[in-house]
Amino acid sequence: MLPATLPLLGMPLSGAGAGVADGAAGESVLPPAGLALLRWQWHEVEAPYLVAVWILVASLAKIVFHLSRKVTSVVPESCLLILLGLVLGGIVLAVAKKAEYQLEPGTFFLFLLPPIVLDSGYFMPSRLFFDNLGAILTYAVVGTLWNSFTTGAALWGIQQAGLMAPTVRAGLLDFLLFGSLISAVDPVAVLAVFEEVLYKVYNSFVEMGSVNVQAIDYVKGVASLFVVSLGGAAVGLVFAFLLALTTRFTKRVRIIEPLLVFLLAYAAYLTAEMASLSAILAVTMCGVGCKKYVEANISHKSRTAVKYTMKTLASCAETVIFMLLGISAVDSSKWAWDTGLVLGTLFFILLFRALGVVLQTWVLNQFRLVPLDKIDQVVMSYGGLRGAVAFALVILLDKTKVPAKDYFVATTIVVVFFTVIVQGLTIKPLVKWLKVKRSDHHKPTLNQELHEHTFDHILAAVEDVVGHHGYHYWRDRWEQFDKKYLSQLLMRRSAYRIRDQIWDVYYKLNIRDAISFVDQGGHVLSSSGLTLPSMPSRNSAAETSVTNLLRESGSGACLDLQVIDTVRSGKDREDAIMHHLLSGGLYKPRRRYKASCSRHFISEDAQARQDKEVFQQNMKRRLESFKSTKHNVCLSKSKLRLRKAGRKKDGSADKDTPNGKPHRASNLPDTAAVILAVESEEESDSSETEKEDDEGIVFVARATNEVFREHKVPGNGSMEVCPSPRIIPPSPTCAEKELPWKSGQGDLAVYVSSETTKIVPVDMQTGWNQSISSLESLASPPCAQAALRAAHPLACAPPRGDELRDPLAALVTPSPEPHAGFTFAPSLAKAGRSRSESSADAPEQQELQPLMAPEDRGCLSPGTANARWLIQFNRAGRL
Amino acid sequence: MGSSQSTSEEVRELVGKTGFSSDQIEQLHRRFKQLSGNQLTIRNLRKAPTGLADEINFEDFLTIMSYFRPIETNMDEEQLEHCRKEKLRFLFHMYDSDSDGRITLEEYRNVVEELLSGNPHIEKESARSIADGAMMEAASVCVGQMQPDQVYEGITFDDFLKIWQGIDIETKMHVRFLNMETIALCH
Numbered sequence A: 001m002l003p004a005t006l007p008l009l010g011m012p013l014s015g016a017g018a019g020v021a022d023g024a025a026g027e028s029v030l031p032p033a034g035l036a037l038l039r040w041q042w043h044e045v046e047a048p049y050l051v052a053v054w055i056l057v058a059s060l061a062k063i064v065f066h067l068s069r070k071v072t073s074v075v076p077e078s079c080l081l082i083l084l085g086l087v088l089g090g091i092v093l094a095v096a097k098k099a100e101y102q103l104e105p106g107t108f109f110l111f112l113l114p115p116i117v118l119d120s121g122y123f124m125p126s127r128l129f130f131d132n133l134g135a136i137l138t139y140a141v142v143g144t145l146w147n148s149f150t151t152g153a154a155l156w157g158i159q160q161a162g163l164m165a166p167t168v169r170a171g172l173l174d175f176l177l178f179g180s181l182i183s184a185v186d187p188v189a190v191l192a193v194f195e196e197v198l199y200k201v202y203n204s205f206v207e208m209g210s211v212n213v214q215a216i217d218y219v220k221g222v223a224s225l226f227v228v229s230l231g232g233a234a235v236g237l238v239f240a241f242l243l244a245l246t247t248r249f250t251k252r253v254r255i256i257e258p259l260l261v262f263l264l265a266y267a268a269y270l271t272a273e274m275a276s277l278s279a280i281l282a283v284t285m286c287g288v289g290c291k292k293y294v295e296a297n298i299s300h301k302s303r304t305a306v307k308y309t310m311k312t313l314a315s316c317a318e319t320v321i322f323m324l325l326g327i328s329a330v331d332s333s334k335w336a337w338d339t340g341l342v343l344g345t346l347f348f349i350l351l352f353r354a355l356g357v358v359l360q361t362w363v364l365n366q367f368r369l370v371p372l373d374k375i376d377q378v379v380m381s382y383g384g385l386r387g388a389v390a391f392a393l394v395i396l397l398d399k400t401k402v403p404a405k406d407y408f409v410a411t412t413i414v415v416v417f418f419t420v421i422v423q424g425l426t427i428k429p430l431v432k433w434l435k436v437k438r439s440d441h442h443k444p445t446l447n448q449e450l451h452e453h454t455f456d457h458i459l460a461a462v463e464d465v466v467g468h469h470g471y472h473y474w475r476d477r478w479e480q481f482d483k484k485y486l487s488q489l490l491m492r493r494s495a496y497r498i499r500d501q502i503w504d505v506y507y508k509l510n511i512r513d514a515i516s517f518v519d520q521g522g523h524v525l526s527s528s529g530l531t532l533p534s535m536p537s538r539n540s541a542a543e544t545s546v547t548n549l550l551r552e553s554g555s556g557a558c559l560d561l562q563v564i565d566t567v568r569s570g571k572d573r574e575d576a577i578m579h580h581l582l583s584g585g586l587y588k589p590r591r592r593y594k595a596s597c598s599r600h601f602i603s604e605d606a607q608a609r610q611d612k613e614v615f616q617q618n619m620k621r622r623l624e625s626f627k628s629t630k631h632n633v634c635l636s637k638s639k640l641r642l643r644k645a646g647r648k649k650d651g652s653a654d655k656d657t658p659n660g661k662p663h664r665a666s667n668l669p670d671t672a673a674v675i676l677a678v679e680s681e682e683e684s685d686s687s688e689t690e691k692e693d694d695e696g697i698v699f700v701a702r703a704t705n706e707v708f709r710e711h712k713v714p715g716n717g718s719m720e721v722c723p724s725p726r727i728i729p730p731s732p733t734c735a736e737k738e739l740p741w742k743s744g745q746g747d748l749a750v751y752v753s754s755e756t757t758k759i760v761p762v763d764m765q766t767g768w769n770q771s772i773s774s775l776e777s778l779a780s781p782p783c784a785q786a787a788l789r790a791a792h793p794l795a796c797a798p799p800r801g802d803e804l805r806d807p808l809a810a811l812v813t814p815s816p817e818p819h820a821g822f823t824f825a826p827s828l829a830k831a832g833r834s835r836s837e838s839s840a841d842a843p844e845q846q847e848l849q850p851l852m853a854p855e856d857r858g859c860l861s862p863g864t865a866n867a868r869w870l871i872q873f874n875r876a877g878r879l
Numbered sequence B: 001m002g003s004s005q006s007t008s009e010e011v012r013e014l015v016g017k018t019g020f021s022s023d024q025i026e027q028l029h030r031r032f033k034q035l036s037g038n039q040l041t042i043r044n045l046r047k048a049p050t051g052l053a054d055e056i057n058f059e060d061f062l063t064i065m066s067y068f069r070p071i072e073t074n075m076d077e078e079q080l081e082h083c084r085k086e087k088l089r090f091l092f093h094m095y096d097s098d099s100d101g102r103i104t105l106e107e108y109r110n111v112v113e114e115l116l117s118g119n120p121h122i123e124k125e126s127a128r129s130i131a132d133g134a135m136m137e138a139a140s141v142c143v144g145q146m147q148p149d150q151v152y153e154g155i156t157f158d159d160f161l162k163i164w165q166g167i168d169i170e171t172k173m174h175v176r177f178l179n180m181e182t183i184a185l186c187h
Helices: A010-029 A042-067 A069-074 A077-096 A105-122 A126-131 A133-160 A172-182 A190-208 A215-247 A254-274 A279-297 A300-330 A339-367 A374-382 A388-396 A405-434 A446-466 A471-490 A493-498 A501-519 A535-539 A546-551 A561-599 A610-625 A630-650 A660-682 A695-715 A734-738 A740-744 A746-752 A754-759 A762-779 A783-791 A807-812 A820-838 A843-859 A864-878 B008-018 B022-036 B058-066 B077-095 B105-116 B124-143 B157-166 B180-185
Strands: B041-043 B055-057
Touching: A042 A069, A042 A077, A042 A300, A069 A077, A077 A300, A077 A405, A105 A254, A105 A279, A105 A300, A105 A388, A126 A133, A126 A279, A133 A172, A133 A339, A172 A339, A172 A388, A172 A405, A215 A254, A215 A279, A215 A471, A254 A279, A254 A300, A279 A471, A300 A388, A300 A405, A339 A374, A339 A405, A374 A405, A388 A405, A446 A471, A446 A501, A446 B077, A446 B105, A446 B124, A446 B157, A501 B124, B008 B022, B008 B058, B022 B058, B055 B058, B077 B105, B077 B157, B105 B124
Parallel strands: none
Antiparallel strands: B041 B055
């Protein structure tokens, strides 16, 4: 173990450790007097203690480095760690007088390397990886072969030329071995995996002794290259499969999920190591392969735990390795210097790396559609940092078999130092100077995700049309296979249901909104609070968020009924769905919002509205009698948003500010105008005496209120304080009307009681309704969705899976039929109607209605369809 | 436009128009004939009421395909930008089914629904809410702060360009067009 390999380390640290150990040894005070008060048991705890202290020092060092952002922005962390290691090593050397230090290969390969590799494998952007699989494999395999052969051969050449001290006793094979290990690039890079493979092969050659190597052994060696690498990959995939399968059944024991991930990945590593296959490759493939399914299966918390643990472990291991590297450099007894070898190695690795990159890129560019340009090549040539893997591999050499080991060690140390420090320091300025397009980490946007998916389908379709089964074709095939079999097998049903990349992004963005809302604190009411469950609220940090504006799109100036309608309906449905999904996490914020919503309801921006209000007054009676227009509903909500936005703008969270009223007044006309417009369209058709239990009325209750409020506004500004009797709806309470099923919910009753609705000013009532509706959907039984689906012909429509892939049709004019929804809307309305007639009080039915209505509207095609549908619906209601 | 009649002049003309090599055109022509059953045009197989072209001839076919040509290595910035725009315009028209220059919410929704239709567990409502969310997002990206009386009617082409800003389409939107030698491999 680590401490065993660092017996020296205990000495300088024992001083520091002693202080802590006093506390730790406090138990030993407990034994009765007469015995020793304090027993020193250092040797019992030495090993784990040193490990702990070691990691602690490494972590503290990291903290210190990151105290100064300036330093870390210029100097890579690995540099600092190596320097720290040098300092520590110097201290150790000074204290102990003899530098006995060794990074035992066992420790490195069994404990330090796996976390690093797992981390890089698990968090590898799989899409990018597979998109560039060809290039990556080429560089990893061919590049490694090239580097090791050329470097090894060239070094052998200069030895033959007599440029090295004669004490460097090494044959061609030794140099090839050295070339293979020195061509290992930074361990964090996944590309490093192949080095290990090559090294293993060479090492077995060397261990056989060059005289014993037969021609057949070379063939075997080449074969074993494939066996070792492919075998390692296979082991990794098998374990990835096991891991995914296991996590499928952990629903009731969530707590072991993170552990499972690490255990099985580690098992993959050890298994591959046991079979002398490429363990690095195994654990990488395990990480790449399992991620998708594991992430879907395990709980959100487990996911976080996995992520943090993995990152922590990798970072610890890396830190320890680099510090050990620094320490080992001080220990001069372990290495022997040969200038020729060192300089030669440095020169050759740089030269051959550059040469290799250029050659390979040239070859690759013959096939790649997007060629790699010169700048890429420069960076790639220069970016070949050698790191801990090389060092560990060289330490691993057997001195009896490789007599020149000490020289190799020295050279490796120099090379690692040179690449990490010199190249590491300069590569950033170089990249900046060359203006390399660096991957920008912009947040994922829903649009982007959607477009990329569409795009994949299109490309697959085009490949189909062209008749060439290329990369996109196979990826598409793989995705189909994955969807059909693998995902079904490896993901738990509930996870599979919502597991879709698009959905996932959507979901994540929503979560982020929610979190940011909670972070903003309770007292500050942000507009995002109101739109919380809906995606767009993400953008609503600014008070005049587009979300809100979109929702209130019914404005006098630009009256676009379709837009209003579709947006509104979208919102309703969205709410319903998202509330269910996010119920756990969002409950609290929403409550908070509710409270604040009712509190600050007013402040609006001052704008000229008076002219419209006059008109409004005149229309008052008509409005009152008119009870069922869905547009009103939309408007009520949009108004709500509007007000919210206004409030935000105002900056004051308190609704009772005196300037609040004028503000609100100013905003209302826009919506009012729409109401009027809508009504004039529809009044002739819709009967004013619609039955109360009609679906339309469910919404009307609120809409009417909304309308009433409009009238109040011009009359008296004190409306918030004393609501007029007219505000109270004729039938139960507007809230109950609107949310018929809500009455059964005790905890909601507090907010919903008719008393409340009476006392609360009308405009606040809208707020109540809004919040209640959101609460409602939280509390409503999950079966509501299912019921809705069942009742909804739309949802039962067969999936049009391959539409986009339909080669030519999709290409020529990929027009989805916009009128699809319209055709059955009337029948749906009738269905809903008859149901509500047959069992008007069935809570399930009532639940359906509010959800359905927006749904239907959403299906409507733009233009007259909307009005027509409404007409039909109303007729159905009258029948 | 059978292969026998496709004189070299015709081919040259197509080369100039679409940028394909004559080899590629030959190959695509074969594929075209395969698809069309040796007819001059490919008939639309889908029974959609409106919006779809009834048939396309080889030139149309080539034009469509030419959008998926990879970029040339020797393009300068301006050409690249042009190429990018062309590709995006093609994509835009795929979304914009009524070709009124705007991707309306309806159109967007249809696209999203079709995208998600492969997953039977995602209901249409979810697809729609996603589309709605995306639309809102697009609005915020493209318009930024809207005036209260503004209505976001749909994604225009300029907005579309903005949305795609982060994605280098020019390096992605391409398909490998085979040369003559490899044609035997496909079908």
